[in-house]
Amino acid sequence: MATGSKRARGGSGRVKLEEVARKANVSTATVSRAFNEPDKVSEEVRQRVKDAARALNWIPNAAGRALASRRTHIAGAIIPTLDNEIFAHQISGMQSVFSERGFTLFLGCSNYDPDEGLRQADAMLARGVEALAVVGESHPPELFEALNSRGIPYVVTYSYNKASPHPCIGFDNRAAFHRMTDHLLSLGHRRFAAIFQPDTNNDRVKERLRGIRDALAAAGLDIAAQDLMMGPSTLEFGAESFAALMTRTVGSRATAIVCGNDNLALGALMAARERGLEAPRDFSITGFDDLAISSRFSPGLTTMKVDNQQIGVLAANELLAVIAGEQARAQSREIVPVMKVRESAGRAQPR
Structure with a gap:
């Protein structure tokens, strides 16, 4: 009866954390690391903790974790449209990397409207994103000013320009x-x-x-x-x-x-x-x-x-390196497109 009452109280109490630790046969500190800093826990232990948490119907309290650590483990990405598969590949690459590091990825769509993109960015900043990826450089200056003033690392994707003031992950169009x-x-x-x-x-x-x-x-x-x-x-x-x-x-x-x-x-x-x-x-x-x-x-x-998924992977890794304190700023990375010569283009015919 006592155990049932404890299970009904919610997902963030100390008792529940200890119960997950006992079931996974690890310390409470290890349970915390498995969710907050998963890269510091072995895959076998991490999976054991997750299995125990799932079996006990326990979900870590994200707001409580953020307050305690001043970290939200949330990243954001703003793309121009959901109608183009190339952006889906980028998001897939970012999602895979962020997920492995215990980050949740928020997605926004600007519909090629810079003002809408700015609104999406403001909403993400209000929710505590720790990093942001945006497509291209055609954004209001206020967007980049807001990121820089808050010290939020960011990258520009699908563009590569050596003269750009922004870290670019993409190709030279x-x-x-x-x-x-x-x-x-x-x-x-x-x-x-x-x-x-x-x-x-x-x-x-x-x-x-x-x-x-x-x-x-x-x-x-x-x-x-x-x-x-x-x-x-x-x-x-x-x-x-x-x-x-x-x-x-x-x-x-x-x-x-x-x-x-x-x-x-x-x-x-x-x-x-x-x-x-x-x-x-x-x-x-x-x-x-x-x-x-x-x-x-x-x-x-x-x-x-263009390896669009690789753009997403590189973008996420650059952002995570800044968050982890490994570098002061995301670095630009160039992807070189590969020409695929097929039948649709041939020698000009005399007219």
Whole structure:
């Protein structure tokens, strides 16, 4: 009867902590470490403590732990959208690392609205996040000021710029698209078009377009204003844009189409099939991201693969190193995209 009363009292009492310790055959200090500093406890002991806690229906009181240690063991990540699988891979990588270290990961979505991103960050700071990851650098200055004034470590993901004042975990968007455009130029293409997602509040897209223009400028070329199509990152917009580009006369029609991501490129390829056109016979096209379907589509899509999960892993490890006092600031880490040359891009055909 006495034991039943104790079990009914809740999950944070001293008696309960001792009961978990007895069941797991460890000290109460070890139980505390298993939840508060799991990296200091062996995996076998940690699992034993968790099994005992689960069997006794005991949950550590997070608020009490935070007050006692001045630690919340909460990290945050703000991504632009839930509609793109690349961000899911980043979050998966972060989650795996933080979970191993006993951290809970809060997730926010800005929907490409900087003000909403700032509101998400403020809400996370109010709940005591110990670190934060944000996508790209297009955020209000107040966001970074709030992080710096509170001494909260942070990283910017999906972007890498040596001149950036922020620690960046990602890739050089300009260099990646410069490289892709150079590949198309090496195949003899001289008339280019582009299908892209909006660049409003998106520094990554701005840098990708700059990479294309810089590569073309070096060859004495440019993209005509009417051949730059910008809109939603959907299959439908990719298809609509391709149809519009194909209304040009054959002599002025682009032979190479650079797309901001695979989604847009795949939409364009679907539209081409409906019109009896085929890559690379009638045009060449490239994407970016290397979605799972891109290598299985016919023709296979020439694109670039980024290890998005590794971005998440590196981001979490950098943040944890600062939290642990191992370094004063998160360090920038560059991921180099891998070009996947497939059938959708070939030599320019004489017209």
